Amino acid sequence: GAxxxxxxxxxxxxxxxxxxxxxxxxxxxVTLYWYRQTLGQGSEVLTYSQxxxxxxxSGRPSGRxxxxxxxxxxxxxxxxxxxxxxxxxYLCASSLYPRGWQPQHFGDGTRLSIL
Amino acid sequence: xxxxxxxxxxxxxxxxxIASLNCTYSDRGSQSFFWYRQYSGxxxxxxxxxxxxxxxxxxxxxxxxNKASQYVSLLIRDSQPSDSATYxxxxxxxxxxxxxxxIFGQGTTLQVKP
Numbered sequence: 001g002a003x004x005x006x007x008x009x010x011x012x013x014x015x016x017x018x019x020x021x022x023x024x025x026x027x028x029x030v031t032l033y034w035y036r037q038t039l040g041q042g043s044e045v046l047t048y049s050q051x052x053x054x055x056x057x058s059g060r061p062s063g064r065x066x067x068x069x070x071x072x073x074x075x076x077x078x079x080x081x082x083x084x085x086x087x088x089x090y091l092c093a094s095s096l097y098p099r100g101w102q103p104q105h106f107g108d109g110t111r112l113s114i115l
Numbered sequence: 116x117x118x119x120x121x122x123x124x125x126x127x128x129x130x131x132x133i134a135s136l137n138c139t140y141s142d143r144g145s146q147s148f149f150w151y152r153q154y155s156g157x158x159x160x161x162x163x164x165x166x167x168x169x170x171x172x173x174x175x176x177x178x179x180x181n182k183a184s185q186y187v188s189l190l191i192r193d194s195q196p197s198d199s200a201t202y203x204x205x206x207x208x209x210x211x212x213x214x215x216x217x218i219f220g221q222g223t224t225l226q227v228k229p
Contacts (some may be wrong), residue, residue, distance in 0.1 A: 004158070005212055026167045031215060033215075033216065033217075035217075035219075042219050042220065042222060043159075043203065043205075043217075043219035043222075044218075044219070045216045045217065045218070048215075048216060091158065091159070094157075094213055098215055101146070101151065101164075101207070101215075102168060102215055103161045103164055104149075104161070104168045104215070104217060105161070106151075106158040106160075106214040107159055108156070108158045109158060
């Protein structure tokens with residue numbers, strides 16, 4: 001398909017383990033974003049990467065979240081030393097250009113449960 | 116104060132009525148505003164974007180932006196049961212690198228009753 005796809009759709013992990021979530025963006029899109037969505041907090045941006053930058057520009061102060069871009073249209077969100085509070089839906093989005101007016105297209109998300 | 120605020124609802128309207136969804140934001144420098152519709156377990160789907168003051172119409176949807184009041188709304192005319200979903204207001208918060216990161220409201224759950 002031509003949309004953003006994420007895998008896995010569901011992930012269960014034990015507290016303290018590291019997890020990796022994958023996003024395949026729309027071909028040609030330059031910027032990839034990761035958001036976390038919870039009932040209590042709503043949706044918040046975690047990190048983003050532009051163009052071919054391999055490393056993310058994380059907005060998360062804890063530093064446990066990072067994103068890598070092994071290929072132009074692929075991003076991997078890594079969460080280190082997971083906590084129960086990390087249980088949420090993780091959404092990936094991409095946009096054609098890294099500009100605020102560009103609409104973002106979302107994947108269906110990965111639902112992460114930390115036991 | 117949250118950066119983007121919405122009433123979580125649920126907002127219940129009868130089929131055929133106008134549904135009015137409201138959103139306020141705190142960063143006066145915000146320049147881009149989006150409404151996303153999200154069905155349970157599905158991805159947010161962009162339905163409207165608006166960048167300048169006034170109204171923008173697209174089919175049954177009208178977005179209204181008032182930057183002076185820091186207020187953006189979405190009107191859905193002739194509401195249908197299929198419009199029942201959570202509507203997310205998203206704002207592009209200005210930052211030095213204009214990265215396009217979106218700040219979302221909590222979302223308003225809309226229920227359209229047949």
